[in-house]
Amino acid sequence: MFTKKKVIYFFILLLLVSVLDFWIFSNIKTSYNEVLNENLLKTSQIISRSIPKSNFDYNKWIKKYEKENENLKIIYINGLPGFFETTDYFNEENIYNFFNNNLKSKDFQKGIESAVYSEFYFSKSDYIINNSKYRIIFAPILSDEYDVLGVGVLFFKMDKYMEFYRIVNIFMYAVIIIFILLYGIINFSRDPVMNFIILGIFVIVAIFTAYPLFEAVRLTFIKNGEFSLDIWKKILTTKQYLNAFWGSIKLGISTATLSTLVGFLFAFVLARTGIKGKKIFSTMATLPVISPPFSLTLSILLLFGNNGLITKKILGLENFSIYGLGGLTLVQTIGMFPIAYLTMVGVLHSIDSTLEDASLDLNASKLETFLKVTLPLSMPGILSAWLLVFTNSLADFANPLILSGNYRVLSVEAYLEVTGMNRLGNGAALSILLLLPTITAFLVQRFWVSKKSFVTVTGKPSPRITELVSKPVKTILVSLIVLIIIFLISLYGTIVAGCFVRNWGIDYTFTLENITEALQRGKDAIMDTVTLASAATPIAGILAMMTALILVRKKFSGKRLFEILIMAPFAIPGTLIGISYILAFNKAPLILVGTGAIIVINYIIRELPVGVEGGVAALRQIDPSIEEAAQDLGADAPTVFKTIVLPLLRPAFISSLSYTFVRSMTAVSAVIFLISAKWYHITVLIYNFSENLRFGLASVLATTLIIIVLAAFGLMRLLVKESETLEKSVSQ
Template sequence: MFTKKRIIQFCFAALLFLSLDLWMFNTLSANFRTYEELRNFNEIALFAQTAPEEETAQAYEQWIPTVKSIIAGARAYYFTFDESQGLFVPSSGSETNLKLWNENKNSPEFKKAMESVYYLEPMKLSGSYKADFSLDPDIHSNEAIASQAYFVPVIDANGYQANGAIMILVPNSTATGYVNLLRTLFIAAAVIFLGIMLVISFTRDPMTGFMVLTLFGIVLVFIAYPLLEAIRLSFIKDGVFSLQTWKETLSPTYLVALWGSLRLGVLTATISTIVGFMFAFLIERTSFKHKRVMSILATMPVISPPFSLSLSIILLFGNNGLISKQLLHLNTSIYGLAGLTLVEVIGMFPIAFMTISGVLRQIDSTVEDASLDLSATRWQTFKAITLPLSAPGIVSAWLLVFTNSLADFANPLLLSGDYRVLSTEAYMLVTGRSNLGAGSALSFLLLMPTLTAFLIQRQWVAKKSYVTVTGKPSTNLTELTSKPVRLTLETISWAFIGFIVALYLTIVAGCFVVNWGIDYSFTLANWGEALSRGWTSIRDTVTLAAIATPTAGLLAMLTAMLIVRKKFPGKRILETLIMTPYAIPGTLIGISYILAFNKPPLLLVGTGAIIVINYVIRELPVGVENGITALHQIDPAIEESAADLGADVPTVFRTIVLPLVRPAFLSSMSYTFVRSMTAVSAIIFLISARWNHLTVLIFNFSENLRFGLASVLSTILIFIVLFVWALMQVLVKDDKLTQKTISTR
């Protein structure tokens, strides 16, 4: 495809377009600067005409600051004409202007400006001046701001002489912002044009090329760019490059918080993996009868708000908890490492359970039968066969829980007490001190172990998948546990599930209590107040999640099809970038989005769009993985036949791929909806007065000890999520396409 003729045509078209693009940019920016200067001249001339008739110092002190109402950001200083000296002498006004005047009053240009106003002619100085606007009390910036300087005379009533002169500084921010916006738009136009020309000129399948370019654009703008902005800010201090932020981040103070996060992660991952394996083994490898019910109850914590269990623990075992204080009269506190570990284990063991279940389900029982036929005991078979074959799932489960624990944000905020973890430290720096740079650095520090765990997991899954299926797998399951062992596992599992159910019932009970811990009288007032104060948040949350759900589902399936079925340059890079949000703590994503999208051309902060984009990008990796798994089980000959009959890529995707991967598609959508409804860590940075989120409102009520209102909204949220989750499960009637079979290698 790269013929000499095509290359020449591409270069000619690119050169022509870039020339036109540059000419248009220069013309528009120059015209705007001219218009801006003319407008400022007119505004300043009008301002000079509003000088007070009473020529007193007090009158001019009140008049000079009003220049800001005429030209945004402008600063003025008034000079009185001293007839005895024949000079203009400083009188009153902005300290910024006075400092600049003192620094440059002997320069030829400033002298010429004063001479000009003496002859009643206004003058604009050429070039820009760096003005220290921090001298003014209403400016909170230590950076010098490039400004244009204007000198205009204040003419007496007769119109024959100047009573004084005004020096006005106008920041270049408006013109600079417009020019920067133009530059960004014209660069974007050039990139888009060159991308289209590349696809048209050098690919056999332009439609696939356009889709790949679109995906690259999405991941570069909404994944790579925000992270680069966060990295850049962490190396900036007071507007200049500095390592000070990282020196503070690596100080003992924050290393203690990092160690706290690691301890919590290791404890949570280890205990959750043990509990998850117990549930998975009971359901997948024994003759336990109530598997369906147990599976549903065991996955409940995944599809509920992440801190709802923390709320229950506080209601039961907090300082005024029903059990700890009212029933047992204990003075012990649930706050700290122990309480955090308990809540995170309950909330995250389903991740380990679902991961290990898939591996245990795939183990061919004929291998265990062979071991038993060779006179090995059940315990020996389990230890030598079942456990080693499930090792990939166990390690993956441990690393997944470890990663989620490090990134957990809401539970530590409610239950950490004096125990310090890095995610909450980053949140406090951003919200409490408005220090986005330090928050970014701490989040990147947290990313290091998270990314390491993620990469280890990916390598383990790729290299350590133990194979047992060499032909048609056996449909018979060999019982590896004796009756006493199985009953013990059942008892422990039901007790654990019973505790979880009790926690959820506690949330429901909290809806009908006047003031938990003080007054347990029955009331319905919580419902009225919670619905009146939370209705807008409920509506916003459901609306945004409903928009993000099909968007994420379709984008995930389209991406999976391109990765599995198409060959194109940069496929590995694209896949890596798409999977990156899975390993990034939500705190870092939230901070990155604030930094990247709080300025033109993508000014999204404060809008609902940035929340939807966050939902889609955050949950895209899981949907892509589901789609890739489903497509690997479908013979590509079906799609090739459709293509041979003249169907283009969108038609193949719509009529062939999407119906075949329907279970994975619906699962991806349901997962996105659940996670969107229960998100906290990134969303708490992105909400605004216009768009709020239900989980953030619940969290605020919990922090303010309004447990009744928090319980009502948590209950409503849980029921909404459960309803949608159940609906999605009904729609996925046949999941045969998502069943994986291990092949021999």
């Protein structure tokens, strides 16, 4: 693809484009600078003729103009320097010290001389004072008769105006980069269309993943425009933050351990025993995954809160409190054990029973076989499940926001730092701190698993499973599962019941007023949530399938970095994403904060990794020769993707759509930072109702959200049927 002629043409065109580009943008900057100087001069002329007419209160005069213009600092030299004795007036000590230090410079001497002779003088260059850029104008201060009474040294802060020059420079260099990429892809690549797609997705994830994270990390090392470790010193030495850090760790460990135990119970019974009704049990085990994060917390409060049905109405407990570590662990375990179950059920199902048979043939008991064969072989799945739940627990924001009480966790501390105290740097640092235990746990898990071999499928696997539990033990295990499911159903039933109670905990009179009031007050939030989720869903689904195709089928430089950027949002706490988006997109050139677009983008980027993983798994089962045949017949990349790949990926595509929609409908952690008066979210409204003890209204909206989510999953089942797997027979 590279020829001498093409390369020469490329460099000639690049030179011409660069010259034209620099000329155009230089003219733009020059014109802007002229307009800016003209405006500064007009301001200076107004100040020049506004000398106090009585009492000569110069300090008051200076304060007045500095208050009206926050970007202006004034030094007034009363009298004519070089002719009469003068007196200096000022408010800013730093500005005055800078003035004195540069007073003998040619630029300042020229400025004072010009002002004495009734001329306005602009400094030859802008000056840096306290990390801010200032443009200085020396102005004659005139009486009503236009006599020169003194010299005003006007310091105009230029940081705000310099933003325009920064944006112009970004566009100037962007034009050259875009030209290089476009020309290079069109003329020097074999598959221009696919390369454009790769470039487009790479740019998207770079802008909406790497750039915001960079801004968040950068902010934690900046103070007053300079590099500083003050924020991290404060975070790592303040007892409140350290208690919150250890609080998050303790909550994560307790939740991950209990969730893994409950998830293993479900996975083992459903994968390694021959019980009936597996589909019902499996459906119930995954129910909390698709419910709003506030729903279980709300039901726990309705049952076990200070005015809970069980704690106060039935048991009459006075000093019992569900708030704190115990309540949080309970709610998170019920909400997150499905993650552990889904992670482990496949691992347990794939264990070859011939190994267990061999152990039993060697006179090992069923318990010994379970402890020495089945459990060790399940360890990769158990560790993965524990790690996933631990990560989700640390990043969980919704449950601790309501149930933490006096118990401190980092995710809530980060939220309070940003929303309550407007300390974005502290909030970003606390959110970044959440990544440390997650990364540590991940590395420990990888190291442990890499040291052992867990290979069991080396040929044709056994078509049956060996049941390792006796009937009494099976009865006990199934009973435990049934009790958990009953408790789970009671939690969801409580939410529905809460819709029809006048004032939960005080007045249990039946009423329909909650439904009317909640839907009236929440209709805008519901519409906003459904609209934004619906906008994000198709974009995220198509983007996920295209990305999966690129990762599986294409080889290109930077592929590893591309994959890391795609998958990174899955491991990043939602609070950090929300804070980083505020920092990155609340300034030019991309001002998105306050718009619906930033919420949609957050949905897409946040849920993209799951869709990509599903697409990658499905693509690995599809023979590449199908796509190659279409290409040999003249189909280009978009045609192959639309007519071959997408239909074959239909189940994964529909699953990606459903997952994105559901997660968008139930999002909290990042969205709570990004909502605005124009665009609200139903989960935030549920939280507000819960905080104000309007549990009836919160129950109605939570129930509405559950209905919408279940309807989305029902629609998914209509669009695509799951593949039936071969059932294994059970031997006793």
